[in-house]
Each structure stands twice: as structure tokens, then as C-alpha cells.
Amino acid sequence: MTRITVINPNTSVELTDAIALAAREVSGAGVTVRGVHPVDGVPSVESHAEEAIAAVGVLAQVREHQADTDAYVVACFGDTGVQAAREVATCPVVGMTEAALQTACLIAHRFVVVTLPARTVAHSDRVVRALGLEHRCSVVAVDVPVADLVGGSTHLLDAFTDAARTAMASDGAEAVVLGCAGLADLVGPLSEALGIPVVDGVAAAVGIATGLVAMGLNTSRANTFAAVELP
Template identity: 70%
Template sequence: MTRITVVNPNTSAELTAAITTAAQAVAPLGVEIHGAQPDVGVPSVESHTEEQFAAVGVLELVRRHDAVTDAFVVACFGDTGVAAAREVASGPVIGMTEAALQTACLVAERFAVITLPPRTAAHSHRVVHALGLGHRCVVSAVDTGVADLLDGSTHLLETFATAAWAAREQDGAEAIVLGCAGLADLVEPLSETVGMPVIDGVAAAVGLASSLLAMGVGTSRAQTFAPMTVPALRLAEGIA
């Protein structure tokens, strides 16, 4: 049995449970999904400061679960701690943002990220531009917080539909990327409402991680993600 650990960088057990359930729903046969969140950290990642604390939690969880995990999915829009986690993890580490954007490229010429809350749009822009997709992707945000997603997100359907229609009419968007890990239950109703593909990054990341494992492809150790030196590893262990 192949095991993928879905890392929620914030401390919300409720959000971890919801993300894990959504990931299990799309996992291929023979892939086991486990969810995890830090013991100590921040309840949501809605600022640059919170993102830095959350990144430490991601590293700690990767170190803790690495021996029993074939691949990791980081379930935070902005791909919090992903690059560092790739240096530490034995297997592939997939960020939900990169996975969602790359998936959108396969189904639409232009697409839009709808994230939340507005101040986190910078996190989305960072990944969009790192992938060189600024010419194909626009980013917008709705004024709600991650805490509003603990009991699901379908109550935000109208809000997201309005943002999606605006992206379609004003920016030529042909697909929508949901910019938070707690929005999976919006995929089907939003797609039906706006008549466009809607992509959940956690689902995309689980699919990509499963494919990499099936192909036997892991993180390159040639240079950028080469194993850490002994002093750096000791520092990471001390921080985590």
C-alpha cells in the first residue's frame, strides 16, 4: 500500500479532517491517505508572518512522518514550506498551488485563482510568477477567512460564483483554481454554476503525487534539492 501524507500547515484539526476526507475521495486504488497538522503553530495562514511559523511546522511534520510516507502533499495555498520540505523528505513533496496551476494549464488557456482572504493574494502571485504563468493566470480574492471554512464552504457558492463570472468576463478566464485547501466541496456546485472547470489543489496534488510514485520519479538530488549538509540538518532538527 502506497502512503501519501497530506500536511495541513495550520493547527486546525477540523480543517485537517476535511482536507483528508477530500484527498481520500480522489486517491487512486492502492493509495492510502493520512492527514497531519502541527502540534504548535498558527490556526490559519493568512499573513507572511503566519506563513513563516507554518513552514517550520511543515518541516517538523515531514521529519516526523518521513519514514512511513511515500510522498507528501502540502495543503496550503502559497505552497508554504514546500521547497525546504523537498530537501528533507525522502519522497516527492507536492504543493497544492503548483499542482493546481499546472493542472489548469492542461485544461484552459487562461484561468483564475480565487483565494481568501484578500491579503493572501500575494502568496498566490508568488507561485504564479515563479511558474512563469503571469500571462495565463489572474488572481482575485474574496473577503472571508479560513475560519469560515471549518464547517464547509458551500455557503460561499454565490460569492465565488460572482468572482468567477468576473474573471471570465473581464480577464477571459476559462477555468477556476480554488485558492484554499478548505474549498473542495465547492468544486462541483461552482463548476455547474459557472460552466467552467474548477480545480481543487489538494485533489490535483494527490493525483500528481500518485503519478510520480507510480512512475518511480522522485525529487532530484542533483543540486537544488540535494540533501542538507550535516550542520544545516542539525539546525533544522533544533528548530523543529
């Protein structure tokens, strides 16, 4: 049995439950998924200050669930706290942003991240540039708060469709990466509307995390992610 712990870095119970449900729907036989979130922190991660606070919560969740986790998925676009979590965790840590972007690379030459709200574009750009993908990936935003995802995201279909179509026309995007956790219910409708593949980062991360465990691979401790002990 492979045990995946999906960490939602914000404190929203509703979003955590929705993210965990979406993760379970794509997990295979022999995989269990648990969704967790910090008890204290921020209700959403939409600024650099909120991201810093949320990263501390991610580390706390990693430390709390070490004994019964085979891999972690961090479900926040921008991969909040992922690098630090890799130093602390005893098993693989997969960020949904990196997972989504790497997955998109396998199915399209050029692609677009459609994120929300507008002020988080820099968070997505950071990961795109860290992976050296700025020549293949553009980032656009639908300017609504993360709180609008509570209860589902299909009401944003028209806005996401318009944003993606603009990128298809201007940048030659051949696939879409959904730039926030909690957007899984947009995958099917958006792909149908656009006629191109749509990648959900949580689903991509669960698949990659499961594969790493199956292959017996863990974070290298040689240098960059050498283990650290926290007080």
C-alpha cells in the same frame, strides 16, 4: 500500497480532517491518505508572518513521518514550506498550488485563482510568477477568513461565483482554481454555476503525487534541492 501524507500547515484539527477526507475521495485503489498538522503553530495562514511559522511546522511533520510516507502533499495555497520540505524529505513533495496551476494549464488557456482572504493574493501571485504563468492566470479574492471554512464552504458559493464571473468577463478565464485548502465541496456547485472546469488543489496534488510514486520519480538532488541535514 502508496502512502500519501497530506500536511495541513495550520493547527486546525477540523480543517485537517476535511482536507484528508477530500483527498481520500479522489485517491485511487491502493492509495492510503493520512492527514497531519503541526501541534504548535498558527490556526490559519493568512499573513507572511504566519506563513513563516507554519513552514517550520511543515518541516517538522516531514521529518516525523519519513518512515511511512511515499509522498507528501502540502495543503496550503502559496505552497508554504514546500521548497524547504523538498530538501529534507526522502520522497516527493507536492504543493497544492503548483499542482493546481499545472493542472489548469492542461485544461484551459487562461484561468483564475479565487483565493481567500484578500491579503493572501500576494502568496498566490508568488507561485504564479515562479511558474511563469502570469500571462495565463489572474488572481482574485473573496475577503473572508480561513476560519469560515470550518464545517464546509458551500455558503461561499455566491461570492466565489461572482468573483469568477468577473474574471471570466475581464480576463477571459476558462477555468477556476480554488485558492485554499478546504474548498473541495465547492468544486461541483461552482463548476455547474459557471459552466467551466474548477480545480481543487488538494485533489490535483494527490493525483500528481500518486503518479510520481507510480513512475518511481523523486526530487532531483543534483543542485537546487540537494539534501540537507537539520539538527
